[in-house]
Amino acid sequence: MDGILIVMSGFSGAGKGTLLKRLLNDYEDFAFSVSMTTRSPREGEVDGKDYFFVTKEKFEEVIEADGLYEHATYCGNYYGTPRAYVDEQLKNGKSVILDIEVQGAKQIKEKFPDTLMIFVTPPSIKTLRARLEGRGTETKEVIDKRINRAKEESLWIDNYEYVVINDDLDTAVKEMYGIIMAQKFQTKRLGGFISDIKNELENI
């Protein structure tokens, strides 16, 4: 059976990155999506592993050819999710989780209605603030900015089919895995099996 394309979004500080790492580490069902970018490789970064590094011209060719699930510009560089790579993983039965912000996520869902949409949130905004402050690396101004961003993002939650409350990480990892596994039994994903059963019944 093909893998499942999953979009994960959530408030900054909700722990999406850690969740994603744990899923990739704890379960064999997942593949990592390697992004494509026009920015230069940093020291130690490997082409095809950390990113696919390409020129601006190449990137725009790929956009033209509808070769990306989504893309955005950030600090003057393109970033995007190559379709060919993701599709190959899905065909191999691996599920692929894309960590994408709310607007890009909505676009993917519109284009690919079978995408599983999961929103990750801390148990409360109080906890979110405490986590951001606890990092000790960010100014009050930056933290306020993130909380305000969370306010905007919260308006998009209804576009997501599932909400994972990341209170205890181990629990959240298991819940997210359970949500993804359950999708495999969705009627809409079992079209082949259901056709077989119907054919068998037709030919009795």
Place this chain on the structure above:
Amino acid sequence: MDGILIVMSGFSGAGKGTLLKRLLNDYEDFAFSVSMTTRSPREGEVDGKDYFFVTKEKFEEVIEADGLYEHATYCGNYYGTPRAYVDEQLKNGKSVILDIEVQGAKQIKEKFPDTLMIFVTPPSIKTLRARLEGRGTETKEVIDKRINRAKEESLWIDNYEYVVINDDLDTAVKEMYGIIMAQKFQTKRLGGFISDIKNELENI
């Protein structure tokens, strides 16, 4: 959190009864739904445990008062699923699985869109026939009738959100449990939590 109302349907011989018993036995999250009937109690049957035994008049009063999730007549007697009892279990956080045929199932889904719809099937019709024959208690005529009934029922599968293929019972029990647990993280069932988060963000 409230429990989930689940409708389970499936071909006769798919093993629904055994699945249901195992779920009730293996997990504490479930409550049994006690049906209401106008038929007389058989020896050893306990009112309120095996069935709620009532008169025809009482049953029709309950229908009038919209007190049943669904009902049907069989061999001149009424059978139905009392709402009050099921609702009480749901409020207590127990999920309730109703074993209902395809037409009644569709009615429940239309009336209560949050109902989780699961269809149980054997891995193939060949297996279904082998199971029915293996029981050794049924004539070829009865088996053919059941297979023909399966043919009709198969046209309703698309009304179900999930399909559980009951090949190995232990696996099917775990899959069904996983499907049900995953529902708890559906955005539509987390309205209270999401409101709390939004309120917190509003009042920053």
